[in-house]
Amino acid sequence: MLWLLACTEIGVRDRDSEVQAPVAVEERFTQAPLPALDVLFVVDGTGSMAEEQTGLSAAADHFLTTLSGLALDWQVGVVSMDLSGGGALRGEPWILTPVSESPVSLLAASLQVGTEELPPAAGFAVALTALSNPANRGFRRSTAALHLIFVSDGDDQSGMVAVDGVEVEAEAALRTWMAGEEAATGHAVRASAVVGDVPEGCSGAGGRAAPGSAFAALALSVGGAVRSICSPDYGAIAEDVGAVGVEWQRVFVLQAMPEPGSVRVEVDGARAAGWILSGQELIFDPAPPAGAVIVVRYNLT
């Protein structure tokens, strides 16, 4: 018998029998505010506001410290409720930023809008005017959230304003503008009110405050804060209003495309709901709270 010894090198991929072992990935995120916030104080300058302005001014440090603690690119402006001023922001510089020289003292000074104004206190109309006044160019950024803060011991008396040549209620015009701005920029547009209690009004160190019904209604309808102007704790008010004004991150982008159905999300150690996955974007609604740790586990495809 003739034996032939033959050797053959063979490499064969058996695709039917290949089993792809999943690669489990864990990504961590920490909730931080979106980086930009524009804050516009609209302050009543009528004769009964002296005490309130003093208190508000004294809280400037607390307010800016709150914003700076969030590492925001904030911009703050102040305008009085006197329409005759054309909505021009007060102070010099009139747009305060984290790199302004002595921003606390500048904001404190600007918030003292004086008490020489004659009624009506046209908060809504002035806010609209200030946000469109070319002299305030640079204040409103489309990359930033916007927070309007109305401070008054009365209610809004703007009445009618002209929009594109048509007379409309100032409050309605402002609401329309805010909704349009939010839609156009994709960033939150909020309002808060530091006003007399609704519906009874209140009495404080600065005297009697009428209910700020219209201001409060606007603030509540857009997710802002409403605080009593009769409260002596302006520091707390500033902190509270500042916190409401911050826009938190809702979208977290994963490094790679997750395997469908493999995604598990925890927020501060608890299984989280209220999110959807769109491609590599994890979208929360509502946004996780400040400082929350978000852990995302998924398999790589």
Next chain:
Amino acid sequence: MFALWCSALVVAAPSLIASSDMEEGDGGLISSGDTMQWQWGDVLHGPGGGVDGNRAWSTRLSGDTFNDSTDRLDVPIPALDGLISPMLRFSSWYSFGSGDSGWIELDEGDGWKRIAPVYGYPEGENLSGTAFEGNSGGWQTVVVDLRGMEALPQAPKLRLVFASDLSGGGPGWTVDNFQLWEGDIAAPQISALSAPGDTEDLTGPYAVLARVSDDQRLIGVTLVWSAEDAAGQQVDSGSAAMTQPGGPDGPWEGQIPAQPPDTTVRAGVEASDGINLTRLDAPAFRVYLAAPPSLDCPAERVVWTEATLSWAAPQSAHPVLGYAIYRDGALLAEAAGTEAEVALTGDHAFIVRARYRIEAGPRAGETLEGDASPGCAVHALIPSVDGLDPAEGWPGDQLRLSLQGRWLLMAEGEADASLGEGIGVAQTEVRDVDRAWLEVAIDPEAAAGPRALHLALPQGTLTLPGAFTVRDPGDRPRLLSSAPARLTQGESAWLEIAMVGAPLGAPSVDLGEGVVAAQVEVEEGVLRVLAMAGPSAPLGVREILVDDGVRIFEGATLEIRDQPVPVQRVCGVAGGAGGAAGGAGGLAGIAAVLLIRRRARAPC
């Protein structure tokens, strides 16, 4: 009579013979007339006092004159014996109602006659020249010439008469300080003095005219003048005898030589009768070149390094060559027209002066500046760029630079930065009005050296020289290599990525599609990255990118490989009679290979 007058020695030159200042007594003057209005004492009305004290004679000391009344004040004259040229002098103040008047009467022994003082009564509009009328305009000196009366058998009598009409009284007439002199005490009188008004005449001379008279004779009439510059320093002065080119009845004329512009000229006429000297100054006049009548600055605050000023051209007989612009008192710029861009460094005050070419006169051929325009102020806030962070990079770098400044008023889409040759700025992302991010890529071939930052804003372009430096490429921060440099699909491993330089912030690592950097640790010169390759991560070599928020580190690669297919050498024995067996041996070999592969895939 004259009991209260003080006696003095009689001398040939003007000398005081007798006087009374009316302070110690009434001087012996006697009031008479319809209502006897002349009163002596403290004057509480009219001038509010005497010429050199409180007391004097006045038509009512404390009220307006009575109407429809003629009242007299007799002034006793001492004996004039032995005098040669007696003259009476007194001080007079009057303010009469319409239709009222006062005059002097003299009785030389043949009855009262109205006489005129030396140089007469005032004449002019509503002034008849026959009496004191209207208003004296203050205290005046009145001289009565008594010459020729020294020979009268008895001293002349003199009185002052005040007459009022039926209506319209006034403060009246107050007289004081009566003096009897021997000699000429009537100084020359100068009137109708005229000098040029402010003038652009640089050729000169400037004529000064005056009428000069004396009760006796003039010895000389002289023009004296001085010139001051804008600072009030005297730059010229002189005097010249005046002449009467129109004859002895004509005015006296003198001439001041030409003066430079922006000079104030003061001129006076001095006239002498040998004893008395009279000087009368003309209103000062300026020699000037016309100023631009208006100057406009921006009404609102300016947030920029420049502003536009505009002004109106002056009306002048001299040709304007251009304009000089002064900032805070110092020459800043020149302009040919009536508008200019001026540099700002803060708040400033501006004026503009026209520059004229002088074509005639002693300054012919010179270029002279005219008067200053009205001033205007600019409130300026000066934007500036503080710098970039980081301020240096290497060829091939991709950087995110932080730009910061003051008063930049940056708005989205309106700020555009550039860093010069070899550096591309892909994006200028405005953070706020004073800050921006610059996405920068430095060309690998970019030359080392400093670069200026140019920040284009709607207001203009700001430049910061030397804002950024391109370093030599040798020590460029970069990734060197990854170990391991290969991963298999589905494999996880820690990569050790050697690098030059250290991340400035917490780095994020991009390992490309399908590969996740699950953990990142920074150690000295090394990044440790837990890389997890997905089972279907694209095969091939990909670049590892590390972003520390400022710089993108690159230079290392990672290769993703397919799962290896083991290669087996399968040997079979084939016999001549066992062909089938031989064939079976071949299949068996393949089966063995498959088996080996399956085992290899089992989890470790």
